[in-house]
Amino acid sequence: MSAGDDGLVPDLGRGALTDRVRATVLGRRTPRAWFLALGLATLVSLLFLLGVVYVLSVGVGAFGLNIPVAWGFPIINTIWWIGIAHAGTLISAVLWLTRQDWRASISRSAEAMAMFAIVLAGSYPLLHLGRPWLAYYLLPYPNLMDLWPQWRSPLVWDFFAIASYLLFTASFLYLSLLPDLASLRDGARRRFQQLFYGVLALGWRNSARHWARYEQAHRVLAVIAAPIVVSVTGTISLDLAVSIVPGFHFTIFPPYFVAGALYSGFATVAIIAIILRGLFGFRDLITRAHLNRLGIMMLCFVLVVDYAYLQEIFTAFYTGEAFYRGVYFDRWTGPYAPYYWGMILCNVVLAQGLWFRRLRESVPGLLSLAVIADIGMWLERFQIVITSTHKDYMPSAWDTVRPTAWDWLTYAGSIGVFFVLLLLFIRLMPSVSMHDMRALLHRRREGGHG
Amino acid sequence: MAERLHGLLARFPDADRLIAASRDLRECGLSRLDAYTPHPVAGLPEALGVRDRRVPLTALICAVLAGAGTLALQVYASLDYPFNVGGKPVVSWPAYMIVTFAMSMVGATLGALFSMLLLNGFPRPYHPLFNVAEFDAASRDGFFLCVEAADPRFDAERLNQRLKQHGADRVWEVPS
Numbered sequence: 001m002s003a004g005d006d007g008l009v010p011d012l013g014r015g016a017l018t019d020r021v022r023a024t025v026l027g028r029r030t031p032r033a034w035f036l037a038l039g040l041a042t043l044v045s046l047l048f049l050l051g052v053v054y055v056l057s058v059g060v061g062a063f064g065l066n067i068p069v070a071w072g073f074p075i076i077n078t079i080w081w082i083g084i085a086h087a088g089t090l091i092s093a094v095l096w097l098t099r100q101d102w103r104a105s106i107s108r109s110a111e112a113m114a115m116f117a118i119v120l121a122g123s124y125p126l127l128h129l130g131r132p133w134l135a136y137y138l139l140p141y142p143n144l145m146d147l148w149p150q151w152r153s154p155l156v157w158d159f160f161a162i163a164s165y166l167l168f169t170a171s172f173l174y175l176s177l178l179p180d181l182a183s184l185r186d187g188a189r190r191r192f193q194q195l196f197y198g199v200l201a202l203g204w205r206n207s208a209r210h211w212a213r214y215e216q217a218h219r220v221l222a223v224i225a226a227p228i229v230v231s232v233t234g235t236i237s238l239d240l241a242v243s244i245v246p247g248f249h250f251t252i253f254p255p256y257f258v259a260g261a262l263y264s265g266f267a268t269v270a271i272i273a274i275i276l277r278g279l280f281g282f283r284d285l286i287t288r289a290h291l292n293r294l295g296i297m298m299l300c301f302v303l304v305v306d307y308a309y310l311q312e313i314f315t316a317f318y319t320g321e322a323f324y325r326g327v328y329f330d331r332w333t334g335p336y337a338p339y340y341w342g343m344i345l346c347n348v349v350l351a352q353g354l355w356f357r358r359l360r361e362s363v364p365g366l367l368s369l370a371v372i373a374d375i376g377m378w379l380e381r382f383q384i385v386i387t388s389t390h391k392d393y394m395p396s397a398w399d400t401v402r403p404t405a406w407d408w409l410t411y412a413g414s415i416g417v418f419f420v421l422l423l424l425f426i427r428l429m430p431s432v433s434m435h436d437m438r439a440l441l442h443r444r445r446e447g448g449h450g
Numbered sequence: 451m452a453e454r455l456h457g458l459l460a461r462f463p464d465a466d467r468l469i470a471a472s473r474d475l476r477e478c479g480l481s482r483l484d485a486y487t488p489h490p491v492a493g494l495p496e497a498l499g500v501r502d503r504r505v506p507l508t509a510l511i512c513a514v515l516a517g518a519g520t521l522a523l524q525v526y527a528s529l530d531y532p533f534n535v536g537g538k539p540v541v542s543w544p545a546y547m548i549v550t551f552a553m554s555m556v557g558a559t560l561g562a563l564f565s566m567l568l569l570n571g572f573p574r575p576y577h578p579l580f581n582v583a584e585f586d587a588a589s590r591d592g593f594f595l596c597v598e599a600a601d602p603r604f605d606a607e608r609l610n611q612r613l614k615q616h617g618a619d620r621v622w623e624v625p626s
Contacts, residue, residue: 014488015591140523148527152535157548164552171563183589202567203574206588208498210570211490216505217566224555235548438591439489442465 007289008102014438017285021430021437022187024280031279034423041419048413051406052127060130063410064403069389073407074128076381077414079236079257080264081121082162083377085169086229087265087297088114092172093225096218102293104440105285108180108433109276109426110269111173116421117268118166120414125158127410154239161235168228172221178204179214179435230254233261240384247327247388252311259304260377263347266301267373270294272422274367276431285432288361295360298373302351305380309348323393335400336387339379346376456578456626457482457598458609459585460618465491468593471616472497475597475609482598486579486588508565509558516557521550578626596624 010017055062065072088110095103103110126132138159140149149156182204184197204210234254241253250256273286273294316324331340350372359365391398425431462468465487472485476499485494495501524546532540567573579585579596588594595618597609610621 013591015587018488018590140527146531148531150533150535151524151527151549152538152542152545157552160549160552164556167556168559171559175563175566179589186586186589198575202572203577204570204572205577205579206486206488207570208485208487208491208494209500209502211487212495212500212502213505213566213570215490216503217509217562220506220509220562221559224558227551228555231548231551235552238548435489435589442489442491 007287008105009440009444010105010284010287010437012284012441014441017437017441018183018187018434020285021432021434022184024426025184025428025430026188026190026193030427033279034427037275037279038420038423041416041423044416045413045420046416047409048417051410051413054406055127055410056132060128062404062406063128064401064407066399066401068392068394068397068399069386069401071128071385071389072401073403073411074124075239076378076385077411078121078124079233079381079385080378081117081124081414082165082236083233083257083261083381084265084268084374085114085117085121085165086233086258086261087269088112088117089169089172089225089229090262090265091269092176093222094229097222097226101440101444102290104436105282105432106269106273106290106294107436108176108429109272109431111169111176112422112425112429112431113265113268113272115169115173116418116425118162118169119421120418122162122166123414125162154235154242157235158239161232165228165232168221168224172225175214175217175221176433176436177429178202179206179211180430180433182206183434184430229262230258233257240388245388245392246321246323247316247331247384250312250315252308252315256305256308256312259301259308260380263298263301263305264374264377266294266297267370267377270298270366270370271374274363274370276426277363279426280431282432285437291363291366292357292360295354295366295369298369299351299354302347302354302373306348306351309344323391326391327388330391331383331387334387334391336383336390340383340387343376343379343383346372347380351376454626455599455606456581456624457596457600457604458606458613458621459579459582459594459596459624460613460616460621461584461587462593462595462616462618465494465593467617468595469493469497471595471613471618474616475595475612478612479603480597480601482601482604484596484598486585486592486594486596488587488589488591488593491593502569504569505562505565509562512561513554513558517550517554520553521546524549578624581625582622584620584622599626 012020060074063072063074091103091110092107092114096107126135129135137147138149138156178201181197181201185194185201188194188197234257237253237257240248241250243249270291273290276282277286313328316328331337351369353359353365353369359369386401390400460471462471468485468487469491472483472494475483476497481499483498485491485498487494521543525541525543528541534540584592585594595613597604599606606623613621
């Protein structure tokens with residue numbers, strides 16, 4: 001196959017490619033847009049700090065929570081963030097296993113996205129505990145109180161699922177960064193940079209023995225990633241599906257959650273890819289062909305999500321159970337109906353724009369579809385968590401909650417924190433995997449089997 | 451050659467010539483060889499006679515140990531403090547599978563990562579090869595082969611010729 005005929009491989013040599021990516025990290029000049037973006041994101045992230053401090057000082061009552069709606073925003077945001085993380089794992093591992101060459105130039109930013117999204121996903125349940133300083137009660141450790149975690153509880157499963165996902169993602173990110181850190185060390189000319197990247201590279205010398213073990217470790221992690229992508233959000237969905245609440249107790253929940261997770265995750269990868277194109281001029285590394293592929297992945301998963309919506313409605317009416325039907329009538333006409341119809345507008349109506357190649361390949365087109373996807377998925381998590389619990393099997397307990405200003409501030413702030421972390425990452429670390437791209441160029445150009 | 455030699459380092463223009471040279475030197479009986487490439491090259495470990503399956507093996511062992519340990523812990527905890535929820539069995543093993551699975555994944559992850567790092571001898575801040583300024587190119591676009599002087603069949607003169615015959619652009623003596 002000749003090089004670049006599908007627009008997925010840049011027209012650069014190995015050396016030129018390495019220099020291009022290294023310059024974004026080692027270069028003295030920082031794009032002005034980066035400073036602007038970081039400043040804005042930092043301001044927004046201060047809202048998160050404010051929200052956390054306030055909630056810790058007055059308690060979780062600051063959020064719009066009550067009984068029966070005990071979960072509210074913190075759990076909505078956890079599910080939303082962890083879902084975004086999943087696409088990062090899918091791109092860097094599952095698409096690697098299936099030899100999708102187009103993943104090479106976006107895998108690094110997707111992995112970083114996954115890492116930061118998990119950190120935020122994990123921070124919300126801690127905040128929601130009310131007494132976060134007692135979070136270690138979830139760990140099985142020998143204690144004088146003779147207490148053990150309740151292993152049959154989905155909340156304990158949840159803790160282990162998110163914690164293991166965090167460890168996995170951090171390991172995977174560092175593993176794939178290691179050869180690139182060595183590359184930065186070798187290209188650094190300033191003492192501080194040589195020391196910083198030299199220490200992080202641990203003495204990587206690109207030896208064939210290093211690479212052989214690297215590839216083995218990478219393969220092991222990629223194989224683990226496939227079940228992890230399915231299981232983490234699946235486990236979180238069990239928090240809901242295992243409980244006897246109308247609107248939660250559906251067997252379709254795990255696949256439904258995973259499809260939605262991947263839909264919003266690919267949307268976020270698309271947003272980040274567009275940011276990288278604009279910020280560092282990576283238009284030849286992340287081409288319109290890449291945006292097109294990301295759009296196709298989004299389309300594929302949103303169709304599964306739409307199918308799940310239909311299936312849920314079918315199940316609710318097919319059971320013939322008044323409470324299940326009631327949940328649906330309430331979603332359509334009740335106090336939260338605007339959220340439901342907003343979700344339908346985003347995920348069912350507007351998402352159909354993904355069918356059009358011209359929209360997928362245009363930067364403003366895909367960017368708006370991606371933002372719509374993220375909003376739509378957030379609304380979906382909102383209607384799952386809130387509308388189901390506010391009218392459960394006990395009419396005497398029915399109650400309606402309204403999100404408070406602290407809910408919105410903390411949510412908006414967490415998006416700011418995400419972008420602060422991401423912007424710092426892309427300035428300090430190579431945002432495109434250099435060794436992956438070199439291997440891809442080798443494979444495509446020289447007919448090698450790298 | 452006043453100072454002690456770590457070995458000879460040769461730079462090749464492409465991966466194919468590097469593989470050919472590695473195979474040839476190995477067939478001549480040299481064993482202390484290593485190649486340096488900007489990305490993994492298929493066929494190169496075989497040409498160098500590298501056969502090491504310890505990373506996936508460690509990952510598997512760690513996964514099994516972590517999974518079995520976690521399951522045992524859950525069973526032990528349930529027996530140590532029996533707690534009746536809705537009349538379900540005290541040892542509800544199907545409910546324990548999710549945490550068991552998550553922890554075996556953690557075992558495999560950490561096993562693979564740390565066995566890779568330790569078997570590669572990391573962290574290793576200093577290595578004689580870093581004394582050759584051009585060796586920086588190994589992480590950019592250079593293909594290198596190093597023959598260590600510690601090899602019993604090491605003969606700098608003949609090796610130099612041999613490497614050049616194989617198309618090496620340049621050969622350096624690496625001080626130790």
